[in-house]
Amino acid sequence: MRHAGRDRYSSLLRTLQAGQELPWQQQGRGRRLAWHPIAGKLLRVLAVGVLLYLAVTAALGIWRDNRVDAWAGPDATVSSGQRLADCPLVGSVRDDLFPNWIRFSGVVYRLTDTIRPMGFAADPDFPSTGYSLGTMTLYRVLNTPEGKAGDIVAVKLDTSAVGRVYRATRDCS
Numbered sequence: 478m479r480h481a482g483r484d485r486y487s488s489l490l491r492t493l494q495a496g497q498e499l500p501w502q503q504q505g506r507g508r509r510l511a512w513h514p515i516a517g518k519l520l521r522v523l524a525v526g527v528l529l530y531l532a533v534t535a536a537l538g539i540w541r542d543n544r545v546d547a548w549a550g551p552d553a554t555v556s557s558g559q560r561l562a563d564c565p566l567v568g569s570v571r572d573d574l575f576p577n578w579i580r581f582s583g584v585v586y587r588l589t590d591t592i593r594p595m596g597f598a599a600d601p602d603f604p605s606t607g608y609s610l611g612t613m614t615l616y617r618v619l620n621t622p623e624g625k626a627g628d629i630v631a632v633k634l635d636t637s638a639v640g641r642v643y644r645a646t647r648d649c650s
Contacts, residue, residue: 541559542558542559542560543559543560544558544559545557545558546558546576546610548608548609548610548615549608549609549610550606550607550608550609550615551607551608554580554581554582554583555579555580555581555606555608555615556579556580557576557578557579557580557610558576558577558578559576559577559578560577561577561578561585561649563649564578564585564587564646564648564649566587566646566648566649567585567587567588567646567649570587570588570589570590572588572641574634575588575613575632575641576588576610576632578643578646578649579615579630579632579643581606581608581615581630584645584646584647585645585646585649586629586630586643586644586645586646587643587644587646587649588641588643589641589642589643589644591641591642592639592640592641592642593618593631593639593640593642594638594639595616595631595633595638595639595640596638597638601619602618602619602620603616603617603618603619603631603640604616604617604619605617606630612634612635612636613632613633613634613635614632614633614635615630615631615632616630616631616632616633616640617630617631618630618631618642627645628644628645629642629643629644629645630642630643631643
């Protein structure tokens with residue numbers, strides 16, 4: 478360090494190296510990745526959590542697909558669900574909240590992509606059937622675009638001003 482010449486940095490490096498060569502080329506190659514002791518455990522917990530979430534989601538999906546709900550109302554004839562045996566048309570539209578099919582008055586109605594504005598007040602075009610499932614209520618649709626009353630029913634949530642349209646599927650029973 479006593480050399481106060483032009484290259485003080487080189488002099489400092491030689492002093493700090495204590496006469497040994499710095500391994501510039503070997504710094505990146507021979508080094509192993511050092512993990513924090515908790516990092517491996519956290520990765521395992523995360524992997525188990527993801528696998529558990531996927532398993533629970535799949536189990537709930539299978540349970541929901543095979544369940545048939547009975548609607549509350551004047552009698553116990555109205556039922557609904559996600560899958561209907563021997564009826565491939567039923568599964569074409571999926572919804573996380575509404576059932577894919579409803580059996581009402583001996584006819585199977587399937588869920589469509591259509592919604593109908595129904596409002597909150599009673600409307601003579603949408604008379605209530607008296608059937609409900611949780612917060613959903615089943616309505617008849619008397620004023621259809623095709624003019625065919627009875628081919629369409631609607632299911633409306635109590636908190637919504639629109640209803641999901643279900644169309645009669647005569648091929649399914």
